[in-house]
Amino acid sequence: MIPHRKAHTVSVLALLCLGVAACIAGGHDRARQRMWWSGLGPVLPHDTFPADCSLCHVGESWTELVDDFEFDHEAETGVALNGAHAGATCLRCHNDRGPVAVFERQGCGGCHEDVHFGRLGSGCATCHVEHNWYPVGQIELHRNTRFPLIGVHASTACRRCHPGAEVGQFVPTDTECVTCHLSDLQRATNPNHIGLGWTQNCDQCHQPRTWNNAEIDN
């Protein structure tokens, strides 16, 4: 086994083991989050709640909610909780920051930090879904740009063209071929592209269907 392949295998195994271990270690009884500590106090206004406290609270301590506690947020408040929001604890939204209505008005940005530094606008749902926040549909969305992803570009990792993609930064990349393919240009010695001055308009001979084989313009 060659060294880099061994390193590759070790790294992959380590990452996968760590990932699985992390996921398992992160597992807590979801019901724990539904505990209502006495110290939490009435962050949620109770003055419109039913008089029968036992609908929600168990026993005399008031430190936990009934086992079958359920709250139809959409029916009771008119605001549906979708995806991961359906499993969030009440205090994730109803907390000390202030009235949740103010943050609801601001959409996703009312609660979630804008890790894109405000560069991608306010339409989070264009790329993200609520149940795991993992982006989807980027190839379709790229059609809205000046550079639709065709050929091999559609199967290229985002970070190859957008170096900041890993940290949420998708600033425009210059679309001139040489911006990303400079090393290809420098290696093109048969014929010698640089020597012949062929440093611009690569697309007159090369197509994205395959980079290595040029096609002669007829």
Next chain:
Amino acid sequence: MLKSRLVLLFVAGASCATAWGAPQGGPPAQTPAEEEGNELLELRVTHVRGTSVVVDRGANDLVRVGDRVFFRPREGGLQPGVVTQADERTAVVELQTTGFEAAPGLRGFVRIPNARVPAAPVRARRKPRANAVGEALADSKWSNADEDYRQGQPLLARVRPVRPEERPSEYSGRWYTTVDQIRSTEDDRTDAFYRVGGGLKIENFSGRGDRVQIDGELNYRNTDVPDDDDQRATRFRLDRFSYSWGGTRFDPTRVELGRFLHNGMPEFGVLDGAEWTTRTGGGDRFGVALGFLPEPDLDYETGRDFALSAFYRWVQDESERLSASVGFQKSWHDSNADRDLAVLNLSYLPDDGWSVISSAWIDIYTGSDGLKDRGPELTQALVNVSRSLGTDTLVGLRVSHVALPQLQRQEFVVPQPLDFVDAHVDRASVFARTDLSPRTRVRAEAGMWSDEEDSGGNAEAGVELSELLFEGSLFGLAAFGVNGQFSDAIGGRGYLRDWGPSGGWSLEYELANNDLVGFTSQNDDLPQHRIRVQWDHVSIEGWSVRLSLDTQVWDSEYSVLGSLHVNRSF
């Protein structure tokens, strides 16, 4: 959706309005809160005892034995009952329909004769939902002052809120692992990207109402392409490690130290330093920050770019319907003056369906920047205007402008210097969607773009049909056309999705015929097929798993992107 089994009159007005507005059969004729000779008092079932139920209204609410009660089961209609016992805050109601099974949480109302009302006022009726939010804002936002218990005050209302520092320490966060693998037959290109990451937030970390937040990721990449651009590396990236306190309704001043995203103005990026912000009595906020800016790429290299920034955010009132903010950031790269950035934001978010969100980034050049002329330059502008028409129609406009600022720090993929000066991308698009019926939605979008060399546009229109093939399904068709910089395309897309409480799947197929603009030979058509299969699983325990396979086929080549994402929130 969770099935309600318990009833909290949280924002009861919405429910009341809905219930009263919904057509229902059976007696009596319904009016929102009263009928001739009677007051109608909302109530709910708290317990079921055979053929009788206990409701959350009692003698204090003027309920008396013999009063007529009507319940509203979810399946519709009204079910009658009679009060047989009236205690101080509850009452027992005997159901009069044989076979009708009431459940805790069931709504209803009781008729109370008007003649009884003057003796003691009926409990104040709840506000309609439409006004509940606004009135709640007007009434209580940021002004929930401490109040001691007073005689006659309900026990659970308006008691002293517990401060963050008085609560038990708690933590939350997530772990995730992602495996992305790409293989392309074109010269056997492969790309592997494996990630393990997570975040942890500890609240009331030291008993002072403070917070600690940590986010990081360990990743491995292996890109194998037929040139010298191969990448193979394992990296750890610390996205956040910060300590903060304040910024609550009890403490308007907020301080954060460590590595974190600017809280007051995220446009200024991630900071290794400190930020101080405060909120005025009127809801305005302002603050300052200083520290080093990590370069926003895979390395997050820090220590070379020092920045100092300040911002002010004005709000029209406490509802924050109208707000504007201005900020300025000065940065130095390796101790040399680098960027002078001003950011302006304006948002207008009224209740009538309008939404206006805009921002402008202005780089100010001082004459020492070489390629750029002295003076201000608009390097980014975003305007997003949308209007909801009822609940089923949305129309909007998006406009954006991006130009590359001249920076010493590595933040952008910088094109050739001569092209750099005028490099920009402008885009404007309009979009609309409307529900033709509860199960049919149509949508359309059209846009134009322009840069320093070329211009073009795109358009797409589609229809989505819910529940067409089976329960929970969504079937969609779309057609699109693109005029890009190097290629034009026309194509279509079809998809079928299924989604339920524990996840779902989707199948998507797209065909586009690309016409290569720069290549002038006859061989300039490039049909491209794309097939995507995705499976999702989610659970209330916090698990989220996604498995997807994305295949592209063009010419005699194809590529496959396989992806696995596992997330566990806790």
